[in-house]
Amino acid sequence: SGSSDEPAAGNETSAAAADVSIFMAPKFTGLAYFEVARAGGERAGEELGIDFQYVGSDEPDATAQVQTLENSITQKPSALVVSAIDGGAVSPSLKKAMDAGIVVVTYDADAEVDARDIFVNQLSYELAASTMLDAALLNDPEGGKIAFVSASPTAPNHTAHVKIMKELIDTDPAYSALSYIDTVQFAGDDEQKSFDIAVNLMQDPDLKFIISSSAATVPAAAQAVVAQGRQGEVYATGFALPSSMKEFVADGSVKAFALWDPAELGYVATMAANQLVTGEITSEEGQVVKAGDAGDFTVGADGELLYDKPLVFTAENIDEYDF
């Protein structure tokens, strides 16, 4: 992308690791998922001996994130690692950062393509969709009717996931046992709303699965299943932190759900940012990011780096994870 020749300008001063500073900005602070990713970023920072800062507002609001970014740009860090709460709204600020010679890496949720150097994508939308459907079938191989719950109509990844899941069910014979309710409900990453929506959805006697890409929604929906005494009849699944789901897996009300390792995602994103800063790589297709024990990753088209390590959690493996 546009800034491929710019890191050179910023690089002259960043020969020593101590001069490198990387700011990580989640969508907003206080959400467990991002805190786990932060831990990964911090680990990378320590390994590299660089300055790592975690910045953000506790308001789930695009304007708040823009102010965070603007304040960050003023401090001229070497790189920004950002999960965009609103890809459109934060892109002007990210472009401004790139113009100022700051490396921009997005993770978890992308901004516009020309507003960042690299997007570390946890999971391609296709893989995310099929992983969630697979997890659903692990809960009950006989299939059944699905209700989708997203965070908001404006969350691009959630919207894409749902769209692809619908397509897969419609076209892929592997998922022919599944059907879905066309209307998507929105719970705004809010536990209480998720719970209420799940309870109301369960009034449909044919409902088998509640699937959500929101890590706040899945445990609340699982709790709703328990509250309604519908264990074994309805399953809440999708993406969630294992720590929030252990109970349900233990009592069998959820048999499988998915995620990736957010800590490692944060780690990889921070590593990629550092290597862009030091000039080891550019954002060109084919470049390889060496992310320590997480492995090597190749930059794809449009600066997209696919992390693509889905984890499916079941009773067998859930105790191996501590996030």
Added chain:
Amino acid sequence: MESVAHEPTQAGESPSPRLEIRTVSKRFDAVVALRDVSFTIAPGELHALIGENGAGKSTLVAIVTGLQEADSGAVLLDGETVQFRDPKQARRAGVAAVYQDPNLFPHLSVAENIFAGEHPTRRGQVDKRAMREQATSLLARLGFDIDVDQAVAGLTVAEAQFVEIARAISTDLKILILDEPTSALTPGEAVRLYDVVARLKAEGTSIIWISHRMEEIRHLADTITVLRDGQHVRTASADDLDDDAMIRLMVGRSVVLTPVPRQTPLGPVRLSVRNLSLDGVFDDVSFDVHAGEIVGVAGLVGSGRTEIARAIFGADPAGSGEIVVDGTPVRALSPRQMARRGVVYLPEDRDAEGVISTISVARNIALPSTAALSTFGLMHPSRERRIAREQKAALSIKAEIDHPVSSLSGGNRQKVALARWLATKPAVLLLDEPTHGIDVGTKAQVHDIMRDLAREQGLAILMISSDLPEVVAVSDRVLVMARGLLVADLDIVDATQEAIIAAATRSASLTGDVA
């Protein structure tokens, strides 16, 4: 703190006073409300407390009942110093007051208003039955039969006043203080209150009675104390003071309401009201007011006088009927439109509706003229202030025009309320109790202003007043209303106080025929 001493009391002179006010002083910033006031009240005595507006009467009530604290001095009840924390504590000690402004809870029932703060309880719960029964019997004692379960919001001012009185007499009393209790009552209702007071007196309760009504004081009082500018002027037996003496003591000069015969003939009809009706409020009211004429409207409180004025002014939805101003029929849609046609109204409740108390005198005076004072959407502050200064001079308002109206005395606030309308050069003035709660000195001034407006400037004035001497002294003609009907139209030569009362009450007993 509280006194528990009980001694046998008898009406008349008693060596040991029931209540003693001893060198009480109270100051509000620069204003000295009370200065070294001392006097005593004997058991079973009706003690009238009089003085001009702002003399400090209500402040004294507030201090005695624990609403405010004196800066210095002491209050002694049965010989012991008392300093009540709040009115509730005062009531427990046998001192209760009906304050000047009504203080009730509009959403709550009559019964609850009487007992709020001191509900009868049974096993910790409010005993609603007992409350209802006691409330009913208290009101019955006052000769009032209203449903104690209804919300106070629906009551008339007079009814509300009786609820307050019922509340005050709901405990065994040593002293009952009534601060202008009859200002909102009709003569008939006032008489009922006189009876109650007489009965309480006979039971040994001392009464402090505050009023601006001379005839009432002459009729009731055993002893009279006069305050002036926060200072005690004199305490004397009622027999020793005649009206003139009282007024002289209050204002330092003698003021009498005397009619001023008109010199000029009446002009053409400026306001003509035909068959005005509002369902359930007033019915088929017709009258004319000429240029240069002051028409008094008398009647019992609640007879619909204020409602008619408000309907003409467009403040309340009008019913059916016709209003003609200077020959042009108009529909009273809103105060704004009526004001534009030259009909203006000075409301009964001056502080709630007559002025905007937190903004300055100048802006208050200019408010109805705002549109005229602006060009291309911008105000002209200099013209605004000029108008204010003109009116201040014309009505001799004692205040800086930049000060908020809230810092003015009652009489001056009333003048500001009037000044705003005069600045718009109106044709018809509707005045609702224009001198309510105003002291005699200012009252006479207001009367002079009214005469001047009518006779010199040709305004048509409709004056609603419950003060019969005033009605008789100021009006050229008197309309009498009773329960929504116009029952008499008396020329001033026939309009004696007796004739007016007769008209107002006679028709009240004939209501069956009409309804």
Added chain:
Amino acid sequence: MSLVRLARQYSWELLLVVLILAAGAWATTLSPFYLEAAQILGSAQYFAIFGILAFGLMTVVIQGEIDISLASTLAVGSVTFAQLATNGFPVVVATVIVLALCATLGAINGVLVAYANLPSLAVTLGTLGAYRGLAYIIGGEAGFTGLPESYTYLGSHLLGIVPASLLVFLLLAAATAVLMAATPFGRYSYAIGNSSPASAMAGVPVKRVRVGAYVVAALTAGIGSLLWIGQYFSARADNADGSILFILTAVVLGGVSIKGGKGTVVGVLLAVLLLGVLSNGMGLANFPGSSQTLILGALLIVSIGLPNGVVRLRSSLSRRQRAATAARLVTDDDARARSPG
């Protein structure tokens, strides 16, 4: 003498100036990046939109009412503007349509409050949701990005180092100041805020003026939405969701009485600056978001509560003192009251 009175009349504004200076000094010590004109101006533009809405909300609050639906109105404006842009409307036409639409939404609030006599908090609680829903219906789920340059001019243009949005903000501050201080609308607004029945009795067109305030407020939201598009190059139905709390904070901190009748544009302007300086400084020092929330909340409480607290404390102290020495001092007090002064 008149200086003292002026100082007393504008004591709140003076306090805010002092607070701003203090906050600026604090920000300077917090971060080496703070004290730089371009930085300060650049960060200020992100308060411009909410500042503008604060002026609008102020006109409503001075009349003793409230409008918590403003942020939703802004969202309707931004998605409509973007929708029109996508459909190739000329920017001028689109601007007029957006402002007209926002004014209509404001008028609906105003009519419900003024003519139907409904409590404004409840009405705008309703339209807060209803207008947000409308924004989704107009803007669709995903929203808009990549808007043509002509549409983003107002929010993104720089005049030297001064962002155009900041100029719009100052311009609107001046316009609102004139509106409130020197027009019949302003005179009427303060009167209504003090007492609407008394204003009606004085021939003030209360209902129309009320509706006017809601329209003015909604227009500021409309202008805010035009700036929004320029600043964020995108429009979504959830734009500015939840920001009404911040806007209300600015209005209240600016010395506008929530009960109506009191408040100045200068006060609100200063409050916006204060909030801007504080969050800019804390942001540059990478304070965690939750601490910032905590500090701004505490600032609101302390600045509004402290003056009352001091008065309460002083009066209770003096009362206690008086009570303790009452008996002995009766005569002394009298002497003092008598002495000329």
Added chain:
Amino acid sequence: MSRTGSIALRVRFLGVVVFLLLLVAAFALVSPQFLTVSNGRTILFTAAILVVAVAGQTIVVLTGNLDLSVGSIMGFTAYVVYDVSSGSPGLQAAVVPLALVVGAVLGWLNGFLVAVLEIPSIVATLGTLAVYRGATAVYADSGQVTSGMIPGWVKSVSTGTVAGIPYYVLIAAAVVALVGWVLSSLPWGRRIYAYGSNPRAARFFGLDPTRIVIGAYVAAGMIAALAGLMLGGQVGVIGSLLANGYEIQVLAAAVIGGVSIWGGSGSVVGAALGAVVLATINNGLVQQQVQEYYRLLIQGVTIILAVGVDAVVQRRVTGINRRRRIMEVAK
């Protein structure tokens, strides 16, 4: 001998009931499974926590004030109490008293700001909304309380039923009954109504405004804390944003339930029905598979309709009142 005051209240209250019935009828027409016992239970179940929260809010609103910090109190209490108690079985048994203490303290601070420092309640609780939320986040330090940290008995209460009725519904009913009884039958409750009806008159009656207002906020804080515990137990995972923005729902329920924003009138049962109305709308729309943003629209319009009906009823009542008076005099 008509009793206009109580009639007014009853009519207002009936307004909510009628509205709820209309709503139910409308949904029942379009959806066969709406009008079932199990769905009715579901609606009550999803309403339960809001019912509890709005019961507390009602007390404050009756005094003519507001508590915007209700969601923050819920979140703070749920997070802190469950987090603190997670280690110790003794504390786990005592989460309710613990929460009540926390709620009382937070509510007291609100009351102190409003009654003693005389900050308008909307401003004061706007401030504490931020402060309590910020404090939760600072305390949580990016962590979360997971299902395993919540006492088992709480979880079983949150899911349990007796005779087919969820415990939560019973708790909500008990809270409403208790608050309703306190407000209508205890002197303290009557003082709340009196104060809210005319705060200026209160001191003439020896009612101490400070104590009344602080008392109302303390009670509301304690009830909010209980609602927070219930919510935490229900959703199982508690982050620092739990119940963020809940104040809007609570206010909406109170307004729909006919509690006058300006104080002095309204009932806790009405407010609870307001919460049920909201739950019914959510339930019906989710089942009808109506898109989320129509829900915003419909809820908004409902609120306006509710206050509209309220205003009309009230005007009617005062109209009748006035005429009756005149007629009585004429008789």
